Amino acid sequence: MASVAEHSGVSRQTVSNALNSPELLASGTLERVRRSIEELDYRPHRAARSLRTNSSRLIGFEVQLSAYGVFGPAPERFLHAVSESAMKAGYGILLFAESTGGNEETDRYAELSRERSVDAFILTNTYRGDRRLSLLRKRGIPFVAFGRSSARDPEDWVDVDGAHGTASAVDHLVGLGHRRIAFLGWPRGSGVGDDREQGWREAMRRHQLPVRGLRVSAGDDVDVAREAVGRLFPAGVTAVVAASDTLAFACYQAVRDSGLIPGRDVAVIGFDDSSAAGLLSPNLSSLHQPLREAGRACVQLLLARIEEPQRDPEHILLTPELIVRESAANRIVN
Known part of the structure; x- marks a missing residue:
């Protein structure tokens, strides 16, 4: 960051603003910093940024092989859209294996959130009384569900009708x-x-x-x-x-x-x-099933929830063809 600041003739704080709060800078200054970033091929160091901001910039996704799921046999379309949309917003996807159920499942989510390994989760195959939902609500961890669990559950969800x-x-x-x-x-x-x-x-x-x-x-x-x-x-x-x-x-x-x-x-x-x-x-x-559209919509709702934790839940119901x-x-x- 110091190299970018010297190259563009601005302070380190100005470089930080260009990366994190570009609306604070005049258009000419912002353009000058962005040119220096491009010429120097500067990339923020994810681990260092995580230590400073207490944010991993990662979204957790449990890869499930359970029968009767929302995907059918084609989860790759959904995952590709999720990964692409998250990447554009500066996030990565952390995949982890399906648990055998019971306490092991909630323990895995608790561990990932406690260690700040991820900032949020996209859940699939939720169901009425799903313990993952109550755990994440209690810990204040943002999440969105692909698939409805119950009309009474106050969460963001995207589903196919x-x-x-x-x-x-x-x-x-x-x-x-x-x-x-x-x-x-x-x-x-x-x-x-x-x-x-x-x-x-x-x-x-x-x-x-x-x-x-x-x-x-x-x-x-x-x-x-x-x-x-x-x-x-x-x-x-x-x-x-x-x-x-x-x-x-x-x-x-x-x-x-x-x-x-x-x-x-x-x-x-x-x-x-x-x-x-x-x-x-x-x-x-x-x-x-419009799985690509569903993946993009899940990321859209999740980013909105991260930005504004107290916003009202939003639901998106997509139509199959x-x-x-x-x-x-x-x-x-x-």
Whole structure:
């Protein structure tokens, strides 16, 4: 910093202002300092800055592999957007592994916040009564959640409207002539799965179609899902909306087990629009999650929370897009 000050003919405090509070400087002075910074290739030393400001300029992110998550199989799109947005704001991302649950999970968050290893957290797969939320609130650590836990929880969150997505899938299938439309989902209690099921259920009722006996649960075990959904086809089911692309793949197998052809005899729509969706035969129709937009929105809310800790909670609900491919493109003949 002293070298930059000497090079540009200003004080060290002026250089500090140029880096941290540029609005305090006249435009000519600021431009002169920035030219010196560029010519000298000056970069603030993160560790030294952390000692002085008691700030790490890092955002913690737990990498989870749990089933029934908000990402589906494509977290890289979300993480790329988070990293890119954070970097533009002068922050880095600290990734840490998923714990086995219980006290170990909250202990890890407590340790990272106590040692100031991170300044804030982005949480995923939150749930009602999530102990991470109460811990971070108690310690005054800024955080934002990707995914809603409960309407009563006072936190910033960004989420994808799963109910809107599955409802749009039902609307599309009804438009093709389908009337017996099943839902292949996860065990109840998964916030993400329950949201997606609710959209299917409400759309079916809006179209005055039956739902009784048309909802099956299997988790993300392909073999279990294959067997569970296979029982529906003798009862005249002609279309299935699945809570994930993995479950949709299991449905493909069950359709073929029944001597039928996916996309011709039984329409299938997944959720996540994974990279495999366009590789399956037939190509899988699926609901595309705007994960890049979600990642940017999470960083936006988190930076606002760091800047203004007492601000009112803000919620951003994003809409998924139905990508229609061969598995749900053909009109059926009643």
